[in-house]
Amino acid sequence: MRARRTVPVAAAALLGAMLLGACGPSGSAAHDSPSGGPGSPTAATGSPTGSAAPSPSPGGSAAPSPSPGGATPGPAASPSTAPAPGRTVTASETLVRATRSGGFAGQAHTLIVKGDGSWTRLDARANPEGSGRLAPDRLAALTAALREADFARLPRFSKNATTVYDGFAFTVAHGGHEVAAEQGAEPPALARVLEALPPFTAN
Template sequence: MRTFRTVAAVRPGAAVRLAGAVLLGAAVLAGCGPAGSPDASMSRAPSGLPSGLPSGSPTSTGDKPPPPSQSPSTNPGRSPGQGQSQTPSRNPGNATETLVRVTRTGGFAGQTHTVVVKGDGSWTRLDVKAQPAGTGKMSPQELDALNAALAKADFAHLPRVSTGGPVIYDGYTYAFVHDGFEVASDQGSMPPALEAVLAALPPFTG
């Protein structure tokens, strides 16, 4: 007797649903990694974000630390001579050089006498023959008075010869030499500044 195998017929709708389920399962398996975890590419951080710089750190360009502040010196330099008393020199120039030379000519006898004072106050008197007739030395106070009178006279601006005053018979004529300047005056025309110099000099005769 022949044996006949009965084949169950499959409905068309069931076959379609079965194929869809198979495809869905294959897609799920394809999205998993080797250990069944999601694809590593899905967990990567978005590209384009900066890395390696901590928050708030300065950039490498344009930001330089400010220079240290410089406070003014507490001991500023003092200019030369500041705060120091300036005492004028009592004997300007070389002490051995001539400070002033005055020659007096005339008088009743018509004689000539000269007094030479040096920077240290030492003086020499010359007679009518221009020979030494006496020596001495002025005190510091006398020398100060003579220096003050010479400075006040301002020889650079005195006339070389002073005239125009009254004529004094048997009077004197004086010639002064000081600081490279020579001035002359007769007794009646002498400026007051030169009279002060005469008064500060040692006497012409002893």
């Protein structure tokens, strides 16, 4: 009787040892290796170095800062009193603005000529003191002189080598550029523009 009970007990002990070995740390089905099994935390959340989502910047925003040439508008530029070079002047726009100052009486007069040839003369306080309209041929001559002068290349200021007492000084603005010259020191191209203008005084 004792020998018959020994075989089942030994078999049970052997089966228990096998089960314990299968469920141990090296062979457990519930504890996969940390390198990529279906149940591993790495497979579920992804590797920290292989994540597709970019980390936020230190400022907390993932959007890049705008570049100098980006869509962020800068301060608005002040409107120009004259059209840009190369663009046709409309009838109501200023074609040229010229001021003559100095002389024996030390007076200043300004001429404003529009694109249609109409002009206005102002005194030193910008009060109107005369007006008129250039004939078509004179307007064409003034327009041609302005174009040939190429204001972008004219000297900003042309000064006499010696002081000329009671001389005039001219300031002329056209196409977004302004130049100044003393009487007798005007570049030839600017002198032609001054000659094509209406008179600075009524007399």
